[in-house]
Amino acid sequence: MSSSSSGAVRGETTPASSATRQAKRNEVLTGLVNWMKENKRELPMRAEDVTPWGTLVGEVMSQQTPMPRVQPIWSRWMQLWPTPAALAVAPASRVLVEWGRLGYPSRALRLRECAIAISERPGGQVPADFESLCSLPGIGPYTASALMSFQFHERRAVLDTNIRRVIARIFSGIERPASSSPTRVERDLADSLLPSSGVECATWNLALMEFGAIACTSKNPGCDTCPLASECAWFVAGRPMVEVKRKSQAWAGTDRQARGRVVQLLRDLHVSGDSSVSSASSDSPVASGDSSATGNVPSPIDEAAPTVSYSAALEVATLPGSDPDQAPRVIEGLLADGLLVRVGEDRLALPR
DNA sequence: AAGCCGGGGAC
């Protein structure tokens, strides 16, 4: 029943309009594929031989993070932890260090939990069904659908921020979706636009996503040179803009910034104790790494994991002009989230 | 449904 037939039952989707929409879809798909030949980015993440695990890691890293920043970190991770089993036995501290400055470090911990969960499955492979994927830590509807389409070639719509915007413009005639998460109406429309085969759907999804990321961008879409302008309902309608009351997402002085500073401090301590640097003594008076002698130890994360005093963490978490409660609140939040652990009486470290 | 969670680059 999934294949094109019905839909006439529900008033709006008559066979005629459905056929018209499919025809337009075909025009758009042709245009996008043509556009891709010239404009598609060559990303290691998209290579033919990338495993489901590699795609999973890349998609999680890409959540709220531009691809150019993801690529080098992803490549490094694939060298270090090419399988779920490899990541599953890695120390959380090491995972956080290798996450670097990608942002939202909780994603790194969830990815590790995800690797553990996959390793505990029979066979230890990345599950190839949508529901099982959604049950994994850090894997939501978007990431699960991306895996099902790009890796397993299931006939499934992928609704990320780029695809939602491109569909909204071309097929709905609006500048951008109104809601922050996909609505039922959006999913139904996206489903109705899917090509007939799973492989074609993967091409369709990737083309929409890439087009939205490069050409049909949120702020300055290149309508002047857009090969789909004549097909775009939004362009034809004169590009009506929607009023979006954006909640100012301030950065300076926020808990986020304070959290980031604390985690960065711990990351830096791990890195400086990594190999050559030994970090003398002058630059970080708060460190008590106890890196002993062991000059060339290849595994810096042993019993001597770097720690900081609670007061030093408080100091780093104290931002100019912030209220006095912020720093302790931030530290407690990091502990609650598992990004920090208590060590001994009055010291903090990255989780083991 | 709304709030929270990093960080950097484009503008």
Added chain:
DNA sequence: GTCCCAGGCTT
């Protein structure tokens, strides 16, 4: 300065 980004989790 603001806005954006291959979202997900918690309440």
